[in-house]
Amino acid sequence: MTKFDTRVEELIAKHPHLSKDEAIKIVTEKNERKKQKRNARSNKASN
Template structure:
């Protein structure tokens, strides 16, 4: 199982009312936000 699949399963276990599609959407959006933060931090370091 991939790390993504594991995270989806953990989220569903923690919140049983979520469907698998909803959990996938949440994880995907969270990953996108984390990626944007990493890029912002790396761009900030390049400016100096």
């Protein structure tokens, strides 16, 4: 099981009212926000 799958399963376990598709969307959006923050920090450091 990948880390992504594990996070989706943990989110569903914590919030059983979520569907798998909704949980996947939430985890994907969080990953995108983290990626943007990481890129912003690396760009700031390189300037």
